[in-house]
Amino acid sequence: MRPENAKTRRKPRADSLRNRERLLEAATQIFSAGGPQASLEAVARQAGVGIGTLYRHFPTREALFEAVYRHEVDLLGELAEELAHEDDPVEALRKWLQANVRLVATKKGMIEALQLVAHGSSDLKAYSFERMTNSIGLLLDRAVAAGEIRSDVPPEDLLRTLVGIFYSQGTTDWQPTALRLVDVFVDGLRKR
Amino acid sequence: MRPENAKTRRKPRADSLRNRERLLEAATQIFSAGGPQASLEAVARQAGVGIGTLYRHFPTREALFEAVYRHEVDLLGELAEELAHEDDPVEALRKWLQANVRLVATKKGMIEALQLVAHGSSDLKAYSFERMTNSIGLLLDRAVAAGEIRSDVPPEDLLRTLVGIFYSQGTTDWQPTALRLVDVFVDGLRKR
DNA sequence: TGATAAACGGAGGCATCCTCCGTATAAATA
DNA sequence: TATTTATACGGAGGATGCCTCCGTTTATCA
Structure with missing residues (x-):
């Protein structure tokens, strides 16, 4: 099958989606408990994900x-x-x-x-x-x-x-x- | 001359007073520019004072x-x-x-x-x-x-x-x- | 002019930030 | 199913900030 249009896009990877979800959930908890300046590394830890992954999904x-x-x-x-x-x-x-x-x-x-x-x-x-x-x-x-x-x-x-x-x-x-x-x-x- | 009362107190040191002034002035500038979570080390630098001095005057x-x-x-x-x-x-x-x-x-x-x-x-x-x-x-x-x-x-x-x-x-x-x-x-x- | 209480500075240990890149893996392809 | 490859992953690492501790300096007092 050929690309549907100029913008060929793979289906997004399942793990990517899953990690995004997890990060969001973890961030909700961490921010709720610690305020908006809580540690991002704590968020990544809580989500069971590397810090790099956090930054890829949410650059800031x-x-x-x-x-x-x-x-x-x-x-x-x-x-x-x-x-x-x-x-x-x-x-x-x-x-x-x-x-x-x-x-x-x-x-x-x-x-x-x-x-x-x-x-x-x-x-x-x-x-x-x-x-x-x-x-x-x-x-x-x-x-x-x-x-x-x-x-x-x-x-x-x-x-x-x-x-x-x-x-x-x-x-x-x-x-x-x-x-x-x-x-x-x-x-x-x-x-x- | 004997102590005036039980609480003998030396006159506060001149450098202490001066540094306190400087820190206050520096903090006003730094906080104004960078908001309340600006770097305290920057405040000390700006005041021309060691970080320890800052913490002695203002513990938090x-x-x-x-x-x-x-x-x-x-x-x-x-x-x-x-x-x-x-x-x-x-x-x-x-x-x-x-x-x-x-x-x-x-x-x-x-x-x-x-x-x-x-x-x-x-x-x-x-x-x-x-x-x-x-x-x-x-x-x-x-x-x-x-x-x-x-x-x-x-x-x-x-x-x-x-x-x-x-x-x-x-x-x-x-x-x-x-x-x-x-x-x-x-x-x-x-x-x- | 000493003696000494008080203040000074900054090294050091730890936490966090954010970037970079070698490794792993899911989707596409054959 | 096996191979390719685009994409995502993790975490080491360098920079910066926090705060404490303590050896050194200095202003006051006698």
């Missing part, structure tokens, strides 16, 4: 961090799609927001990491803003359509509120507060 | 950073006191706020550094919050007393607004925007 620390972040955002997006099939739309929205809080809370290093994003690649910012807005919109629209909550709060505002809740909370043990604030806010969205 | 990176930050806050405090002798109180206020913008703008690494403070020692937070609030109060009160601006904006609110202006601005070339916002805000404070 930022590239790796970006990939991890994108992955997390994608997971939240998938969660939103699952929750969109739940019976109670308001509950679904609440659960998704709480999942956000838990995500950030569990991975304490992520807070610092998020602040780097705030000053980093605007590609990444645009991507995650859109993806997150869509996720919220999905859940919000359903609840609005069901006539259960008010219709004058756009998804962007809800996203910004969420970020505000994260940012305002300083150090330790803020998770309960954040969860409460989410609760209050969702209740506030309810039609009376 | 945070200690050094804290000292730099305190120093900057103190400088702003002194500037406020100077400006309090200017003829036009509203202009004085405006100048002080603009000095803040310029300080942060010139020292781009400081932005990241500030974010660390936000999650760091609450001693430092308390100190700088008070010192900054006082500086603003000094200038604000004079302008209020002169009957030139409204009296229902407390210094704390102005400080938070300032921080908000810094935080909202993302990456490059935000200085003009920030200066404009300060202008708008000061004009808004004026009685009509």
Whole structure:
């Protein structure tokens, strides 16, 4: 068989794909525990892979961090799609927001990491803003359509509120507060 | 002459004081250019001092950073006191706020550094919050007393607004925007 | 002018960063 | 299936940074 077009490409090697996955998973753990300046060699070790392999897949620390972040955002997006099939739309929205809080809370290093994003690649910012807005919109629209909550709060505002809740909370043990604030806010969205 | 009290203390050595000064100055430059994780050995080099000397004066990176930050806050405090002798109180206020913008703008690494403070020692937070609030109060009160601006904006609110202006601005070339916002805000404070 | 408390500098041991390249292996080809 | 070859792998190695330790220097005090 001849090449399909000018750009002859082999199928990517299976080990390459596998290693990429492993690195991403390891990086999520290591960054979560140690913040965004954690050792990359630790990431490679955790992934059971040579340091060279890490650098081939992710040439810079930022590239790796970006990939991890994108992955997390994608997971939240998938969660939103699952929750969109739940019976109670308001509950679904609440659960998704709480999942956000838990995500950030569990991975304490992520807070610092998020602040780097705030000053980093605007590609990444645009991507995650859109993806997150869509996720919220999905859940919000359903609840609005069901006539259960008010219709004058756009998804962007809800996203910004969420970020505000994260940012305002300083150090330790803020998770309960954040969860409460989410609760209050969702209740506030309810039609009376 | 006998010791004045139980805690006999020699006069601190002149070279010690001098080196401390030099380190502080060097650290301000290095951190400004390279952000809060810049090399401490570079700081020592820049100060013309051994690395051991740096560590004796500032046992941790945070200690050094804290000292730099305190120093900057103190400088702003002194500037406020100077400006309090200017003829036009509203202009004085405006100048002080603009000095803040310029300080942060010139020292781009400081932005990241500030974010660390936000999650760091609450001693430092308390100190700088008070010192900054006082500086603003000094200038604000004079302008209020002169009957030139409204009296229902407390210094704390102005400080938070300032921080908000810094935080909202993302990456490059935000200085003009920030200066404009300060202008708008000061004009808004004026009685009509 | 000594005596001495205090400060100095930088070598040294360890960790991390990132590059480079010989080796290994999965996909393509025959 | 056997061979070829593009691709990926791993980790040694040189550079840099962190921080400690301690022999040497020096400013104060008497």
